[in-house]
Amino acid sequence: MMKVYKSSRRTLLFLLCLISSFAVFAQDKVVSGTVKDETGSPIPGVSVLVKGTTTGTLTDANGQFRISTKDTDVLSFTFVGYSASEISVGSQTNIEVSLKPDVTNLEEVVVTGYSVDKRRELTGAVSSVKAKDLVFAPTGNVEQMLQGRVPGVTVITNGQPGTTSQVRVRGFGAFGGNQPLYIVDGVPTADISFLNPDDIETTTVLKDAASASIYGARAASGVIVYTTKRGKRNQKLNVTYDGMYGFTSPGKGIDMMNPTDFADWTFNAIKNTAVQNGADPVAALATFNHPQFGKGPTPVIPDYLSVGGTPGITGTVDLDAEKLKYNVDPRKGSIYQVIAANKGGTDWFKEITRNAPVYRQTLGFSGGGESHRFYIGLSAQDQKGILLNNSLKRYAIRVNSEFDILKNLRVGENIQVTYRQALGLSGSSGGQGIAADENDILSAFRMPSIIPVHDVFGGYAGTAAKGFNNPRNPVASREGQANDRAFSGGVYGNIYAELDPIPGLTLRTSIGGNYQDVFGRNYSRWQYENSENNSAFGFSQFQSYSLAWTVTNTANYKLKFGEHNIDLLAGQEALNTGAGWNSSQNGINPFSWDPNYINITNLASTNPPFSSQSKGVNFSSYFGNVKYSFKEKYILGLVIRRDGSSRFSKNQRYGVFPAASAAWRISSEPFMQSVSFVNDLKIRGGYGAMGNSNNVDPLNQYSLYGGSVGNSSYDITGANSKATTGFYRTRIGNDEAKWETSITKNVGIDGLFFGGKLDVIVDFWQKDTKDLLYQLPITSTAGPNTNAPFVNIARMLNKGIDLAITTKGNFTGDLKYEATLTGSWLKNEITSIAPGQTYLTTVNPGFRGLNPIRNQLNYPISSFYGYIVEGLFQDAGDVSNHATQNGAAAGRLKYKDVNGDGKIDDNDRTFMGSPVPKFTGGFNFILRWKGIDLTAYMYTSLGGKIFNASRWFTDFYPSFQGAAIATRVKDSWTPTNTGATIPIFESASNFSTNQIANSYYVENGNYLRLQNVTVGYTFPASMVDKWKMTKLRVYAAANNLFTITKYKGLDPGVGGNADTNFGIDVGNYPLTKQYTLGLNLGF
C-alpha cells in the first residue's frame, strides 16, 4: 500500500511537470465499499484504481475495499473475467459495485510471454482460453482441451488417457518439430502432460511473429503460455474443491460378421475365386476344405474349433477326459486345448473395452497477506481408458507463492511435484501415433466372432484353432499387460526475484527447471493361444532421468506520460533442454512367472543392456521489446531476439528474429463517432520472423561414426552366440545448417459492436517458412544407414483465416445467452524442396504393402498418393476397353489412366487427398437462468481426408484369409450386385485387389462432434453464506455425445506420429461418450 501510494505520488509529480496547467486539486477523503458479482457474491481481489493514477487497492476476502480519493475522481474496478466498471466518486463515501461477467475479449488481460498486456493494446495475433474451458472434461493432457477453442490451432487427438496430441499452431511450418513451445510460469517445455487443468489460471496462444518472436528461436510453431494460480494479496485463506467423477463408455466397434455370415462369406470367397479363375465353383467348394467349416455347398458351423489341435469338431466331446490332457503352459510340453465355437458370436471390441471410471479432484488453498500471496494445489486424477489396462494416474502438489522481502523486492516460486503413471498406452510419440499402429483395437476387428475369448477350461482361445489366420487374441494381449508399470516423478517450476529499483522499472531474474525420472517394467506372456506365438516369457525394465533448466533475466520499464504509454523490455535467457541418461535391460524365461519373483537377476537369459546419454541442447538468447501506444489509438510494437543454439555449428549458430506490428483504433477517430453500432474497432498488422530448430539433431553438424548390435555387429569368431559391434558412418555432417525462419504476416481486426453484444476477432495470416531444414536427398550410394545431413533448402507456405465471434445477450430478463464461434481456415503447401526434386523420397511409410503417403511439391504435407479408383470392372469387356492393368478382372478395382498412355503403372499414381483439415472450428453456447447454466460445445473438422488402412484387413479376403470380415462386405460386388463400391470378395491378391495404395481407402474425414453438454447449478450466495461457504456449484456433463461423420472407421480424429506421415487409420483409439458429475466448492 505504502509503495503504491508513494509511487503514485511520484508519478503525479512527474505528470505535473508535463501538464501542470490541467492539474486540479481537491480534498482527499476515504471511500469504502463492496464489490459483488452478478449473483450478489462478494468478489475478493478486485483491482480498484483511481482512474488516471496508479493509486489503487484490492478488495479483501469479503469483497470490501477502502481507498483515499477525491470527489472529482473516477474509480475503476477491474477483475479478470469481469467487465470493468467505472464509477465517479462524487459525494459518495460508500460505493456498492456489481461487476458483470466479461464476455468481451477486448477487456481481457493476456499473459503474452515475458509480460502481461491488455487485449485492447495488442498488435499481434494472440488468443486466450478461459480457464473454465480447460476443465470441462477429464482429459489426461490439457493440450487436448484446446481443440476448437483457439482459432488457428489444430488439435488432433485420440481417446487414450494420457496421450499426447498433434497440436499445430497455424499449420505445419516444417517437415518435423512443429509442436508449439509451451511456457509454464515462464519456463519452457515441450510436454505439459504434468499440468493439472484446475491449477491453470491463464492460457494464451501466441500465433504470429509480432507476438511470439520474443521467444525467437523456438517460436516458429507458435507459443502456448500457461500461468498457474497465484493467490492474491490481502486475501483471507480461500479453499476450493473441484471434483469430477464419471465414466467413459466404450461405444460400439465396427460391425463385423457373425459366425454364420462369416462362414457363408468364406465360402462365397472360394466360389468367387473359382469363377474368376474360370473354374467350377461347385467343384471348388468340394475341394476346398476349410478346417472349421468343411467343404461342399454350405458351410457347417462346428461345435468345437479345436480339440487338442483338431479343428472343426461337430458333436459332443468328453470334456472330463479332455481335461486330463489340458495344457496351456508351453514349458510343460505340447499345448492341449478344447475350444468351443461361440455360435452367438464374440464381440471382440466389447471384450477388450469397459466402462472406464474417471475422477479428478483438486483442493486449492489460496490467499495472501500484506507482503505475500500463495496458492497451494493438491490434485489427483485417475482415469481408466476404455481399453483394458490402459490408464492414467497423476498426483500433483503445486506450491506457488510470492513474498515481499522489501517493498520493492519480491521473491517467489512456482513449483509442482508430480507423480504420473500412464499405462497400457500404445502408439509412438507418447500415444499420438496410435492410429497408424497394428494395435489391440485392430486385433479386435481381425478376430473372427466365432472364436470365444477363453477355451472351455479357462485358458485363452485364439487362432491356434486352425482356419482363422493370424490375429492374436486381443484380450490376452490386454490382460497380459496387467502387471506392467511405468511411472515418472518430476519437479517442475521456477524461483524468481523481482526488483523495482525506480518506479516503472522491474528487474526480474528467474531460474527454472524440469527434473524427471522414469522407471518402468514390462512383462510379455509366453503365448500359446495364437497361430503365431512368441516363444518365451519376457521381462524388461527401463530407467531414465533428465534435468532441464532455464535462467531468465529481464528488465521491464513502463513509462506513461500524458496519453503516451511506453513499455520497454530487455532480457537475456540461457537454457538447456534436458540432459540425462536412460538405460534398459531385458531378458527371458524366469524360473517362475510370478511377478513378485521376477527381476533381471532371476532371468534365465539376458540380452546385453542398453544405455544412452543426452546432454540436451543449449540456447543462449537476448531479446528486447518496445511497445508504444498513444491514447490507445495508435499502437506500435517492435520485438527482436537473438538466439544461439548448440544445435548448430559455430558458423551458423546465431539467428536474429525481429518483428514489427502496429494497431490503429479506428473507432476512436472522429469520423467513426457517428457510426453508432461500432463500439470499438481496431485494425492490427504485423510482420516478422520466427526461428525454428526443432527439426534438426544437434549432431547434424558433425560427421560421425557409431554402431549398435542391431545395425553393425558380427559374429566374426563364429561363436554362434555373441557378436562384436563394429562402427560405420552414422552421420554426414553439415556445419552450415542454420535456423529455419518463418516469416509471418498478419492482419487482424478486433471489433465490438452493438453495445458489446457482438465481439469479433478476425485474423488473416500467412506463414512462409524459408531455409526449411530438410534431410539432404542423397542417393543410397552414400549408404542408406548414414543419416544424411539436414540442409536449409525447402520452403513451406501456410495461410489461413482465424475467426472468433462472440455474441451475448438476454432472451428475457433472467435468461441470458452467450455464444462463441471460432473458426480456422488453413491451407498448407510445400512450396519448394531440393532442386530437381518433386517429393521427399525419404518418407514412404508402408502399411502391409500400401505406401499411401507422399510429401509432394505444391501439395500439403503428408498427402495421400496412389491410384484413383474409377469404379469396379463390370465384365471382361470393361477390362479390355480399359487401359492395360495387371490383375484386372470383373469386380476388381479399376484405376484411372492418369497419363493416358493406355497402361496403368507407377506413372498413374497421383494426389488422392490430404489429411490436413481445411477448416476446424468450435461453437460454444451458454444459457444462464438465475443459478442454472447450460453449456454446449461442438467441434468440427472439415476438408481433411483419412486413409483408412484398416479396410485392407476387414474388406479383402486375401489379406490374411480366415481373419474376420466386415459386415459391409455383404454389399460387395457380384455379377448381380454391380452397383457395389466394395470389390468382389475373392482370394486373389494383386495390383487390382489389395496390393497397392489407392483411393478405395481414402475417406472423407469431415466430422462434427458435440464435445460437451454441461448443466450446472450455482447455489445463490444467500444460501451459500449460511453454510459458511463462498461458492457451491454442482453440474452434470456429457462429452462426445454424438459425432456426425461419413467416416467408416471408429473415429475420424485420426492423427499420427509425424507431420510428414499422418492421417492413416489402422486402429484408431476412439473418443467415446463420457459422463461426469462435478462439484465446485469454495470456503
Next chain:
Amino acid sequence: MKDVINKRIKSGVILAVIAVVSLLYSCKDSFLDVPVTGNLNAGLLSGKLGLENALIAIYSQVNGRAGRMASPSNWVWGSIRGGDAGKGTDPGDFSDINPIQRFEALASQGVILEKWNGNYEGIARANALLRLLKAPGPDVTDADKISYEAQAKFLRAHFYFELKRAFGNTPYVDENIDVLPSAGGVEGGIEKVKNDIDLYPKIEADMTIAYNNLPVTQSQVGKVNKGAATAYLGKIFLYEKKYTEAKAKFDEIVNPDGTGKGKTSNDKTYGLVPLFANVFKGTNDNNEESIWAYQSAANTGSVNNANPEFDLNWPYNTGSDGPGNCCSFFQPTFAMGNSFRTDALGQPLLDESYNSAANELVTDMSIETGSPWKATAEFAKDATVSRFDPAKPNQERVYVALAKNTGNDPLTDATNWKLVWVENTANPPMDPRIDHSIGRRGIPYLDWADPAKYTAFPGKAWIRNQPNAGPYATKKFVYYKTDKGTLQDNTSWTPGYTAINFPIIRFADVLLMAAEAEIEIGSLATALNYTNAVRNRAANPAGFVKDVDGTPAANYVITPYVFTDQADARTKVRFERKVELSGEGHRFFDLVRWGTANTELNAFLNYERNKTQLGALKSPDAVFHPGKDELLPIPQPQIDLVTADVLKQNPGF
C-alpha cells in the same frame, strides 16, 4: 530510510550478481559447444582397433540386417524368381512379393529398393574403411593395411556382384567419391554417378586385390581368406562367361578328382561334408565345405544376427511342436518337388517329364492331417487318397481305389483299396536330397518329433494355406529341436531366428561351377568327376532321411552321371545345380546367365499355375518377359532423386 536503502542496495546487488553470473555463464562461447554423445569422430577410428571395428561393420551388413530382401540368401530374388519356391503363405501376406514372383515388378516397390539399399550400405561401409585407411594411425602396420584393404575390397566386390546380377549396371562409387567434397582427395558428387559403366571390371579388380593379398587362413573364422576370393573370382568369371579365367581359379581350389585343394579360413582342406544334411546344421558351421558363409549367431541381443531374412520361412501352426511356427513363407513349388524324381536307375528326368501327370509326385494336397476318414464321398476306380494311419504314424500311406466304392475307409476296407506306398519298390524313386530340402508329409522333419503325436512332417496341419501355396514347407536352414534356445533365439516376436551360417559359396557350388567351366573349355571327364562328387555325396545312404524304424523314409535312388557329349554334360550339370542348391538363392541367376530363363520359367509358370486353387501364379499375367525380366527395375525413388538422365531405367520398365 537508510536501512531501507541499504537493504535495497543489498538486494539489488544480490539480484545483479545472480543475473550477471548467469549472463556470464551463458555468454561464454563454449556454452554452446555441447559434446557429442554416443558417437565417434573419424579421427578415433584411424588406429588399428578402430579399423578393425570398421571392418566388422562391413561384414555385419552382408546379410542385409533387418532387410529381408537384402540378404545374399536371395530367397526371393534367386529362389522364388527361379521357381524353387513360391512366396508361400497367404495371398495377401507381404503382398509386395506377389508381383515379383509373377514378374509384374514395379520400379516403385519397396522390396526392390531394399535389395538396392542393403548392398549399397555394405559398399558405403567398405568405402568408409578404405577412406580411413588413407590416413591410418601410427599403430597400423603395412601388413594391417593390406589385410584391411583386401577384406574391404572382397566385400565391396561381393556387394557390387549382388547388384550387378540383380539390376545390371548400377552407379559405381568407391572410396574416392563422397557426398560432400572434403579433405583427403575425396571428390563430391556421389549422387550424380551414372549407371552407364560395366561393373564387372570393377568387381574383378576389387576381388583380384583381395585374391592377391588375403592370407590362406585367418585368426578369426569369420574373416574372408584367399580361398574365398579364389572361388568368388571364379564365380565372377563364370558369370562373365570367361571360362578360361574361371577354370584357372577353380583349379586352385579343386583337385581334378573333385576333392578339395584350398583351405577354409579356419584351416580345413576344402571338401564335401560327408552328409548332405550337415551342410545346413548350426552345430556343423564352418565345415570343410564352407568357402564363405555368413556367420550367424543367436542370443546376441539382436535377431539381426540370427538370419532375420528367414524369420517368416517356417512351417505354420506348429505351436511348440515344430520349429519357427511362422509364417509359411518360401514353400517349395510342386515343380521343384517333382524335379527330385529320378528314374528307376537313379537318373533325373532331364526331359522335364517329372511334371507330367504320370511322374509328378503324389502329395497330400487337400488331405487333412490325421483327421479320421469321413466316408461320405464316392470314389472312382483308381482314385488316390492319402491316409494317416494311427498305428504307423511315421509313414505316409497312399491308397488307390481298386474299384468304384462308396467311400469306405481304406484302412479297414482292404477289398476296395490298395496301399501303394509302403514298399520302396512301389514308391517313385527320388533323389534323397528332396527330403533335406523340402518338408513334406510323412517324412521326418529333422528331429522334430513327439512320439506321442507324430514322427513325421504332418502335412496340411503345418501348412498355412495349402490351397494357395501348396503342400510343402522349406527344410534347409531349419533349426533342430535339440538346438532350440542355443542355436535359436527366443527373444523376439517369433522363434524363427537361428545361428545356422548361411553359405554364400560352398564347395559343392564351386564343384558344379568348375564343372561348367570344364565343360566349356576343359575336360568333360574332369567335369564329370566334379559333378559326380556332388552326386555321390548325395547318394551316401548314411545321409538318407530315415523313418523311426531306421529304413529310408522314401525310395531314394541316385546314381552318378555319365556325360555323352558337351550338350548332355551342360544339361546334367545345370540340373544338378537345381537339385543340389535348391532354395539357396542361385536358380534365377543361373537361368539368366545360361540364357534359359525364358523357356524354363514360362514352362514352370504354366505348370505351377494350375496346381493350386487360389495361388499367386493363377493370374494369366504371370509371365516371364525375355529382354525385360532378367533384371529388376532400378528403384524408382533413386531415379527420382537424380533424374532419368543420371540413372537409366532398365529396358521394359
